[in-house]
Amino acid sequence: MSTGHSLEASPVGRSAVTRRIGSLLNAAVGYLSLPLFLLIWEAVSRAGIVNTVLFPPPTVVAQALHEWLISGELPSDLAASLARVAVGFLLGSTCGVGVGILTGRISFVARLLGPVFQILRPIPPIAFVPIVILWFGLAESGKIFLIFWGVFFTVWLSTHLGVQKVDRGLIRAAQMLGTPRLRLHWEIIFLGALPYIVVGLRTAVGISFYTLVAAELAGAFSGVFYRIALAQQNMQTGLVLGGLVVLGLVSFLADRAFAAAAARLVWWR
Amino acid sequence: MMPSQYGQAALGSAEPAIEIEGASIVFERGGKSTIAVDAVSLRIARGAFVCLLGPSGCGKSTLLNAIAGFEPLRSGTIRVSGSEVVGPGPDRAVVFQQPNLFPWKSARDNIAHGPRMAGHSKAEALRQADALIDMVGLGRFAGAYPHELSGGMQQRVAIARALATRPGILLMDEPFGALDAQTRSIMQDNLLRLWPRISATIVFVTHDIEEAILLADRILVMSAGPGRILREIAVDLPRPRSVDLAVDPHFLALKKECLDLIRQESRHVFEADEARPGR
Numbered sequence: 215m216s217t218g219h220s221l222e223a224s225p226v227g228r229s230a231v232t233r234r235i236g237s238l239l240n241a242a243v244g245y246l247s248l249p250l251f252l253l254i255w256e257a258v259s260r261a262g263i264v265n266t267v268l269f270p271p272p273t274v275v276a277q278a279l280h281e282w283l284i285s286g287e288l289p290s291d292l293a294a295s296l297a298r299v300a301v302g303f304l305l306g307s308t309c310g311v312g313v314g315i316l317t318g319r320i321s322f323v324a325r326l327l328g329p330v331f332q333i334l335r336p337i338p339p340i341a342f343v344p345i346v347i348l349w350f351g352l353a354e355s356g357k358i359f360l361i362f363w364g365v366f367f368t369v370w371l372s373t374h375l376g377v378q379k380v381d382r383g384l385i386r387a388a389q390m391l392g393t394p395r396l397r398l399h400w401e402i403i404f405l406g407a408l409p410y411i412v413v414g415l416r417t418a419v420g421i422s423f424y425t426l427v428a429a430e431l432a433g434a435f436s437g438v439f440y441r442i443a444l445a446q447q448n449m450q451t452g453l454v455l456g457g458l459v460v461l462g463l464v465s466f467l468a469d470r471a472f473a474a475a476a477a478r479l480v481w482w483r
Numbered sequence: 484m485m486p487s488q489y490g491q492a493a494l495g496s497a498e499p500a501i502e503i504e505g506a507s508i509v510f511e512r513g514g515k516s517t518i519a520v521d522a523v524s525l526r527i528a529r530g531a532f533v534c535l536l537g538p539s540g541c542g543k544s545t546l547l548n549a550i551a552g553f554e555p556l557r558s559g560t561i562r563v564s565g566s567e568v569v570g571p572g573p574d575r576a577v578v579f580q581q582p583n584l585f586p587w588k589s590a591r592d593n594i595a596h597g598p599r600m601a602g603h604s605k606a607e608a609l610r611q612a613d614a615l616i617d618m619v620g621l622g623r624f625a626g627a628y629p630h631e632l633s634g635g636m637q638q639r640v641a642i643a644r645a646l647a648t649r650p651g652i653l654l655m656d657e658p659f660g661a662l663d664a665q666t667r668s669i670m671q672d673n674l675l676r677l678w679p680r681i682s683a684t685i686v687f688v689t690h691d692i693e694e695a696i697l698l699a700d701r702i703l704v705m706s707a708g709p710g711r712i713l714r715e716i717a718v719d720l721p722r723p724r725s726v727d728l729a730v731d732p733h734f735l736a737l738k739k740e741c742l743d744l745i746r747q748e749s750r751h752v753f754e755a756d757e758a759r760p761g762r
Contacts, residue, residue, distance in 0.1 A: 383583035386553055387641075391597040391648060392573035405587050482587040482628050 270452045275459065278452030287441065292460070294436040295426055298354070299468075302361025302429075303422045307369045307415055309362075314373025315399060318407070324374075335367040340428035347432050357429035364425035365418040372414025376407030409483070412476045419472045423465035438464070498565060500652055500684040501527040501550060505559035508545050508710075519545040521709035522559065527701075529651075532678065532685045534699035536692065536741065538749065542710020543688045547656050550686065551577050564651060573597060576645035576683075578658040582637035584629040590640045591616060591625040597648035615643040618677065635666040639673070646681055653683040657690070668726050671697055675724055692741045696734055697724060704741065706748045714744060 252272045258264060259271035266274075282288040317324040317331075339360050350356025380403055388402040404411075430439035442457035477483075508520040519542040527533050535543040548554040550561055552571040561568045563575060571577075576597075584593050591612045598608035616625050619639040621632075629637055638658060645653060659667040671694060678685065689695050695702045699718050706713040720733060728734050 381583070383579055383581055384585060386551075386571065386577070387579065387583040387585070387644075388596075389553075389571040390551060390573065390575065390577045391644070392600040393596070394600070397600070402585070405585075482630070 267449070268451055270455065274452040275455045278450065279456040279459065282441070282453060282456060287436075288460070291436050291438050291441050292464070294434070294440075295430070295438045296464070298357050298361060298429055298437070299422045299426055302358045302425070303365050303418065305358070306362040306365025306422070307418060310366045310369025310414070310418075311373050311404075311411060313366075314370045314411075315377055315403060315407075317370070318374045318377025319399065319403060331367065331370065335371070338428075339364040339425045340431070343428050343432045350432075352433040352435075356432055357426075357434065360429040360432065361422050361425045364421045364428075368418045368421055369411070369414045372417070373407060373411050376410025376414075377403055379410060380406035409480050412479055416469070416472050416476060419468050420465065423461070423468065427461075498529070499526040500529040500531070500564060501525075501686070502562040502565075503546075503550075503559070504562075506546070506549060506561055507557045507559055508542070508549055508554055509557040518709035520549070521711050523710070523712055524559075525703065525712060527684060527686065530682070530684055532687065532698060532700045534695035534702045535686065535688045535705060536695040536702050536745075537690065537705030537710075537713075538707050538745065539690055541705040541707040543690075543705050544656050546705075546710065547577075547654050547686060547688050550652075551575055551654050573601060573648035574650055575652045575654055576648050576650035578638070578641050578645050578653065578655045580657045580660050582629065582634070582641040584637055584640055584644070586629050589626050589628055590621060590632065593629070593640055594644045594647050597644060601648065611647060612643075615647055616640070618646075618680070619643045619673070633666075635662055635670060638662065638670065642674075642677075646683075650683055653681070653685045655685060655687040657688050659694070660689070660691075667694075672726055674698065675722075679723075692738055692745070693729060696720070696737050696741070697726065697728055702741065704744050704748075713748060716740060716744075 256271045256273065259266055259269055270278075279288075282291075313327070317327055342360060342363060346356045346360055350359065384402055384406055385398070388398050393402065426437075427439045430437040431443070434440040438457055438460055442454050442461075445451075445453035445457065503523055503525050505522045505524055506520060507518065507522050510517045510519055521542075523546060535546060537543050545554055549556060550563070550568065552568050552575065568575075584590075585596065588596065591609065594612035594615050595605075595608040598611050599605065603611070613622075613625065616622055619642060621636060621639055621643075624632060624636060629640070632640065638661075642658070659670045662670060675698065685698075687695075687698055696718055702716040702718060704713045704716065705711065716737065718737060720728060720731070720737075
């Protein structure tokens with residue numbers, strides 16, 4: 215769009231008709247992106263260039279998805295996965311915000327926890343799968359723990375940094391108006407840091423979905439990734455790819471939903 | 484308009500509103516310490532309007548922050564109504580150079596914050612906020628959020644918010660410094676009209692000589708590096724005052740006195756640099 219605009223401003227631009235077609239094409243390309251991708255995939259697969267058993271065309275994937283849906287396993291798998299993500303996300307972000315406010319405001323707590331957190335934070339959650347199996351067995355709590363782990367550090371760090379960036383002027387204004395310490399923290403500091411916290415929460419939404427893979431790898435009896443792993447063992451490549459499509463779609467929708475919610479969360483902007 | 488109940492007649496009354504004894508403030512930065520305020524002693528009478536005037540970096544804002552309770556003293560004491568200042572509190576409301584309004588609250592809720600913290604019910608706090616927002620002439624904008632208001636309007640909300648705690652002392656730190664000349668002059672006029680209606684002692688920090696003479700009963704001229712009170716100038720211009728005062732001969736004489744003082748000080752500090760008398 216912006217390119218079209220700059221062309222119009224140019225005195226030696228193309229004719230009006232070509233420009234009009236150009237901008238229409240620009241808009242259409244966005245809508246064509248997905249169908250075009252599927253079409254090429256279908257063509258490549260059908261043409262026999264690749265092994266269709268290992269690389270099934272979209273129509274076969276769609277059929278696998280359909281069977282998964284009518285068997286009733288897709289809704290129950292999705293529900294199991296979403297429940298893990300939701301519980302892990304809520305616990306992880308609540309603790310992350312709470313601890314982030316503490317470390318952001320109280321340097322004693324920051325010095326105490328900072329080094330430990332900085333070492334634990336870069337360890338990918340998936341690396342904890344072996345020990346989580348030993349600790350929790352196949353219980354649901356182990357899977358929630360992994361998602362919690364992934365979410366917590368991201369939210370903690372963004373809260374910690376956000377709290378430190380809260381305008382000192384706002385804090386002073388609240389103090390001179392007689393705001394008690396506790397209220398200062400949950401209102402002024404929390405709301406002041408909220409724009410930063412929201413960015414961390416949104417990143418954490420994505421993280422909670424890819425930690426879900428690690429969580430279901432630790433042993434599960436239902437779930438989207440559990441289904442993918444099972445289908446792999448049965449050579450159901452259509453279902454494997456279908457599972458990936460569902461995973462991609464659900465995390466995309468969750469991100470979009472969170473972005474919409476975030477705009478309301480920081481309501482004064 | 485009512486004459487000030489707390490004007491010059493109150494000067495020299497028994498218990499001063501603010502009593503500063505040998506206050507020093509030192510900043511430590513990277514192993515280097517700078518004396519921002521050097522053993523300042525002064526008394527400010529209840530109901531007075533005092534301006535701290537001086538070039539930037541002379542420690543006038545630091546001294547104000549110390550009265551507010553934001554800046555700890557290296558030595559000396561600051562007493563407000565007889566008790567020592569140990570931290571910020573609603574008896575010493577502050578209007579900052581930036582409005583510092585809570586961006587998540589409407590103008591009305593910003594003003595109601597102080598009364599809420601003082602334990603008033605929500606309804607009572609909002610009633611007080613509505614009265615104050617009318618007083619600063621922003622009744623129509625009560626529901627607006629800070630980002631929807633101009634700089635001058637935000638600063639008027641900040642003044643109303645400070646007054647909402649019914650403070651004995653109002654500390655103003657170059658409150659009109661960030662505004663354009665036109666708005667600034669309107670704000671000065673508003674403050675002159677507002678002051679008689681509030682029973683507060685005002686300490687007003689500025690580097691603008693005309694602003695200081697227009698507003699204050701007393702001007703404390705400060706010098707830079709380290710910050711000291713250089714001289715005290717009594718402004719015996721009659722009230723009510725207005726911005727028209729700027730052409731009054733007595734006003735001009737006071738202005739010359741301040742200018743000479745600051746120019747002399749600038750010459751002393753910068754030696755050859757005589758080009759910055761107004762700063």
